[in-house]
Amino acid sequence: MGNESLYKKIVLAGGTGFVGKYLQKKFSELGYEVIIIARNTSVNWKNPDEITEALEHAEMLVNLAGKSVDCRYNEKNKNEILLSRTETTKILGEAIKNCKFPPKIWFNSSTATIYRHAEDRAMTEKEGEIGTGFSVGIATAWEKEFFSFGLERTRKIALRMAIILGKDGGVIPAYKNIVRFGLGGKQGNGNQMFSWLHIHDLYRIILFLQENENLEGVFNCSSPNPVKNTELMRIVREKMKIPFGMPTPKLLLEIGAFFIRTETELLLKSRWVIPQRLQDEGFKFDYPNLGKAIEQTV
Numbered sequence: 001m002g003n004e005s006l007y008k009k010i011v012l013a014g015g016t017g018f019v020g021k022y023l024q025k026k027f028s029e030l031g032y033e034v035i036i037i038a039r040n041t042s043v044n045w046k047n048p049d050e051i052t053e054a055l056e057h058a059e060m061l062v063n064l065a066g067k068s069v070d071c072r073y074n075e076k077n078k079n080e081i082l083l084s085r086t087e088t089t090k091i092l093g094e095a096i097k098n099c100k101f102p103p104k105i106w107f108n109s110s111t112a113t114i115y116r117h118a119e120d121r122a123m124t125e126k127e128g129e130i131g132t133g134f135s136v137g138i139a140t141a142w143e144k145e146f147f148s149f150g151l152e153r154t155r156k157i158a159l160r161m162a163i164i165l166g167k168d169g170g171v172i173p174a175y176k177n178i179v180r181f182g183l184g185g186k187q188g189n190g191n192q193m194f195s196w197l198h199i200h201d202l203y204r205i206i207l208f209l210q211e212n213e214n215l216e217g218v219f220n221c222s223s224p225n226p227v228k229n230t231e232l233m234r235i236v237r238e239k240m241k242i243p244f245g246m247p248t249p250k251l252l253l254e255i256g257a258f259f260i261r262t263e264t265e266l267l268l269k270s271r272w273v274i275p276q277r278l279q280d281e282g283f284k285f286d287y288p289n290l291g292k293a294i295e296q297t298v
Helices: 018-029 048-055 075-097 134-147 172-180 199-211 229-240 250-259 276-280 290-297
Strands: 009-013 033-037 060-063 105-111 155-161 163-166 196-198 217-221
Touching: 009 018, 018 033, 018 163, 018 199, 033 048, 048 075, 060 075, 060 199, 075 105, 075 134, 105 134, 105 199, 134 155, 155 199, 163 199, 163 290, 172 229, 196 199, 196 290, 199 217, 217 276, 229 290
Parallel strands: 009 033, 009 060, 060 105, 105 155, 155 217, 163 196
Antiparallel strands: none
């Protein structure tokens, strides 16, 4: 690879999805060499030595690896969802330990779903209550694996991401289809909170945390202005210029989820998450309000 200190590189693990492709594009534009670790790339999970080599002299590692939770929670899928997160995190931690010049910072994905269903108050990093159930168990096991590594030369940050909005993926295409088919009313009772983050702000959060070298630990990655499901659906309808949408009661959602092989938790869990630490550190969002974010993605 020549003299590695002459250029900057970052490593994206599991960087082949919607978020990974966006980050790859943005960091390439900044002049970084971006190395992807995935199942089907030249640096893959089966070769720990190659992973260690990729991580040598890296400015940062961003780990996004994990099977999509948009599936039925049967035993096979549950096992894959867990292991695709904990095992990849373990491989990366071991690889960093073997580095002579390890990455300066390691960002690991986590999820805002780690908090309980909340319709009564917002969840912050300090005051948030960890929930119960399968998804929460995945999130806590994932973070436990990540923070189990004592790495003196690598700062570690867990990104508790809300639902990521962007033009080329994420949940927006699904919501657009729902609205297009006339089902753009509230889902369930409509009171569940929708915590979200525009992908552009996720990228900016990573840069902000990279620059502020005293910061580590857990950060909620979400807009400071979550909305109720009723408001979310109203905004999507408005931006798509579709005035009316039928509400979808919980029973119908259960039936529909069964047929499209997913779970209603993705729609019905109330995620009320506030990025308290980012706000305390002075981070300013380019997309603080859902209307502007949906307009950009629709």
